[in-house]
Amino acid sequence: xxxxxxxxxxxxxxxxxxxxxxxxxxxxxxxxxxxxxxxxxxxxxxxxxxxxxxxxxxxxxxxxxxxxxxxxxxxxxxxxxxxxxxxxxxxxxxxxxxxxxxxxxxxxxxxxxxxxxxxxxxxxxxxxxxxxxxxxxxxxxxxxxxxxxxxxxxxxxxxxxxxxxxxxxxxxxxxxxxxxxxxxxxxxxxxxxxxxxxxxxxxxxxxxxxxxxxxxxxxxxxxxxxxxxxxxxxxxxxxxxxxxxxxxxxxxxxxxxxxxxxxxxxxxxxxxxxxxxxxxxxxxxxxxxxxxxxxxxxxxxxxxxxxxxxxxxxxxxxxxxxxxxxxxxxxxxxxxxxxxxxxxxxxxxxxxxxxxxxxxxxxxxxxxxxxxxxxxxxxxxxxxxxxxxxxxxx
Numbered sequence: 001x002x003x004x005x006x007x008x009x010x011x012x013x014x015x016x017x018x019x020x021x022x023x024x025x026x027x028x029x030x031x032x033x034x035x036x037x038x039x040x041x042x043x044x045x046x047x048x049x050x051x052x053x054x055x056x057x058x059x060x061x062x063x064x065x066x067x068x069x070x071x072x073x074x075x076x077x078x079x080x081x082x083x084x085x086x087x088x089x090x091x092x093x094x095x096x097x098x099x100x101x102x103x104x105x106x107x108x109x110x111x112x113x114x115x116x117x118x119x120x121x122x123x124x125x126x127x128x129x130x131x132x133x134x135x136x137x138x139x140x141x142x143x144x145x146x147x148x149x150x151x152x153x154x155x156x157x158x159x160x161x162x163x164x165x166x167x168x169x170x171x172x173x174x175x176x177x178x179x180x181x182x183x184x185x186x187x188x189x190x191x192x193x194x195x196x197x198x199x200x201x202x203x204x205x206x207x208x209x210x211x212x213x214x215x216x217x218x219x220x221x222x223x224x225x226x227x228x229x230x231x232x233x234x235x236x237x238x239x240x241x242x243x244x245x246x247x248x249x250x251x252x253x254x255x256x257x258x259x260x261x262x263x264x265x266x267x268x269x270x271x272x273x274x275x276x277x278x279x280x281x282x283x284x285x286x287x288x289x290x291x292x293x294x295x296x297x298x299x300x301x302x303x304x305x306x307x308x309x310x311x312x313x314x315x316x317x318x319x320x321x322x323x324x325x326x327x328x329x330x331x332x333x334x335x336x337x338x339x340x341x342x343x344x345x346x347x348x349x350x351x352x353x354x355x356x357x358x359x360x361x362x363x364x365x366x367x368x369x370x371x372x373x374x375x376x377x378x379x380x381x382x383x384x385x386x387x388x389x390x391x392x393x394x
C-alpha cells in the first residue's frame with residue numbers, strides 16, 4: 001500500500017468486478033475502503049471462481065482478486081435502521097462508488113441528491129453498463145454484453161473465427177480503471193475547493209474510448225476495422241510467429257527494425273525483395289512474408305530469438321501462459337504479487353495481484369487480505385461519531 005490517498009475514506013457498494021476493481025485501485029493507493037455488503041451473502045463474487053470450496057465459504061477466487069485491503073460491513077439498505085447507519089457512515093466518507101443499475105439508489109432513498117445533504121463534498125461514482133441516461137440506461141449489462149455491443153468482438157479473432165470474446169472481462173476492467181481515475185481526479189478538486197462530484201461511468205463508453213485506434217480509422221479514414229488475428233494492421237512483420245519451440249511476437253514496425261530482423265534470421269535478401277522493401281508493400285504482402293520468416297525462425301526456440309532480437313533492438317516477446325508469466329523474473333522482481341499467510345475463512349495462504357504501477361520505486365501492495373463478510377462491523381461503527389452528529393461535514 002502507498003500513502004497517496006491516506007486519510008481518504010471510500011465507501012464501496014459494488015459487486016462482482018467493475019466496481020470492486022475500481023475501489024481496489026483506490027485501496028492500493030492508501031484509501032480506507034469500506035465495502036458495504038448486503039445480507040445474506042454479500043458481494044456475488046464471493047460465490048464465483050474455480051474453487052467450489054471457496055465459493056461455499058464466501059471467499060470465491062473472483063472475490064479474492066480485487067478486494068484485498070478493504071474492510072467489510074453488512075447493511076441491509078432496504079431496512080430503515082440500516083439506512084440510518086449507512087448515512088452516518090456517509091457523513092465520514094470522501095467518496096462512494098456503486099455499480100447498481102441506474103435508479104436503484106434513488107429508490108432506496110440513498111441517491112446522490114440525498115447523500116449530498118449528508119455530505120456536500122461527497123464524490124459519488126456510479127458505474128453502469130450504459131450510463132445514467134439514454135435509451136439503454138436500464139438494460140442489464142455484463143462484460144460480454146458490452147464486448148459485443150462495443151464492437152470489440154467484431155475485431156477479435158481471425159476473419160474465419162471472429163467475432164470472439166476477449167479472453168478476460170476487459171470491459172468490466174476498463175470501467176473500473178476509468179472509475180478510479182475519475183474519482184482520484186475529483187478528489188483533487190474536493191480537497192482544493194470543497195466541491196463534490198457526480199461521476200457517471202459507462203462501461204460501453206469506456207470500452208469505445210479504449211478502442212481509439214480502430215474507431216479513428218473508421219471515423220477519419222473511412223476504413224471499417226476487421227479481425228486480423230495476431231496481425232497488426234499498422235505494420236508488417238508485426239504479429240505472432242512460429243519458432244522451433246513456441247510462438248514469438250515480433251513487432252518490427254520500423255524500417256530499420258525490419259532490416260535488422262532480416263539479417264538476424266539469415267535472410268538479408270528479404271529486405272531488398274520488392275514485395276517487402278517498403279512499409280506499405282510489406283503490409284500488402286504480409287501473407288507471403290510470414291511463412292518466410294517462420295521458416296528462418298524454426299532453427300531455435302522462441303526464448304532464444306526473444307533474447308537475440310531484443311538485444312539488437314527488434315521488439316520481441318514469447319507468447320506465455322498465465323502460469324508462465326507469473327514465474328517470469330520481471331514480474332517477480334517488481335513484486336507484482338503479494339502473499340498473505342493467514343486469511344480468516346481460508347485454509348491456505350493467498351496470493352493476489354497488485355495494480356499496474358509503482359510509487360517512488362515501491363510496489364503498492366494491499367494493506368491486508370480480502371475480508372470475510374462483515375468482518376469489520378465493530379471496528380467501523382465504533383469509530384463513527386454519535387448518531388445524528390457530523391452529518392453535514394463538508
